[in-house]
Amino acid sequence: MSEQHNVVLLTFPDAAGWRPAYDEAQHLPGLRQVAALERTADGLLEVRDTFVRGAGVATVGSGVLGGLVGLLGGPVGVLLGFAAGAAIGNAAEESRATEGGAGLIVLSPRVPDGGALLVVEAREASPGPADELAARHGATVERIDAHEFAERIKAAERKAEEDTAGPDED
Numbered sequence: 288m289s290e291q292h293n294v295v296l297l298t299f300p301d302a303a304g305w306r307p308a309y310d311e312a313q314h315l316p317g318l319r320q321v322a323a324l325e326r327t328a329d330g331l332l333e334v335r336d337t338f339v340r341g342a343g344v345a346t347v348g349s350g351v352l353g354g355l356v357g358l359l360g361g362p363v364g365v366l367l368g369f370a371a372g373a374a375i376g377n378a379a380e381e382s383r384a385t386e387g388g389a390g391l392i393v394l395s396p397r398v399p400d401g402g403a404l405l406v407v408e409a410r411e412a413s414p415g416p417a418d419e420l421a422a423r424h425g426a427t428v429e430r431i432d433a434h435e436f437a438e439r440i441k442a443a444e445r446k447a448e449e450d451t452a453g454p455d456e457d
Contacts, residue, residue: 290317290410290411290412291432292409292410292411292432292433292434293409293410293411293433294406294407294432294433295406295409295428295430296394296397296406296428297312297404297407297417297420297424297426297427298397298398298399298402298403298404298426298427298429299404299424299425299426300402301425302326302401304403305323305325305404305405305424305426306323308405308421308423308424308426309321309323309336311420312405312417312420315407315409315416315420316409316411316412316416317409317411317412318408319409319410320337320339320407321338321406321407321408322334322336322338322391322405322406323337323403323404324394324398324403324405324406325398325402326398326399326401327400327401328400328401329400332398334391391406393436393439393440394406405426414428414430
C-alpha cells in the first residue's frame, strides 16, 4: 500500500478515555502532529493537549544557518545572523500553528458533548496502527485526506472573511 497523508479522527463518547490514547498516538508511525479536543457535558469546548513532532526545529535550524552566514561579519554578525534566522524560522512555525488552529475550529462540531476527539495528522503506510489504537481505547475512527482537509479549511476561512466583510457598499 502506498503512503497516505491523512487526518485521522478518533472520537471518544466519554472524555475520560482520550489521555492514554493520546499518549500512544505520539508514537504512531508517520505521525506529524496530534491534538486532543474535549467537550464538557454543557457544551464547553477545550483544546486539552497538542504535540507536534519536530517542533522548534525550524527556529533553531534557521538560527544556526543565520549564525553561520553571520560569521562573515564577525562576532556581532553571528549574533545578528542567529537572531534574524531564528525569527524567520519562528515565523514559519507560527504560520503552521495558525493553520492547525483553523483546522481544529473546523473539526470542533464533531466533538460530542461529554466526549473527546483526537486529531492525528500522519503519513500512513497502513491504517492498521491507528485503527488498533482506536480499538484498544474504544474510539471510532474516521479518515480525511490531508489535502482535501486543507481545502475545507481554506473554504471555511474564505467564508469567514466574506461574513465579516459584509455586503459590498456602492
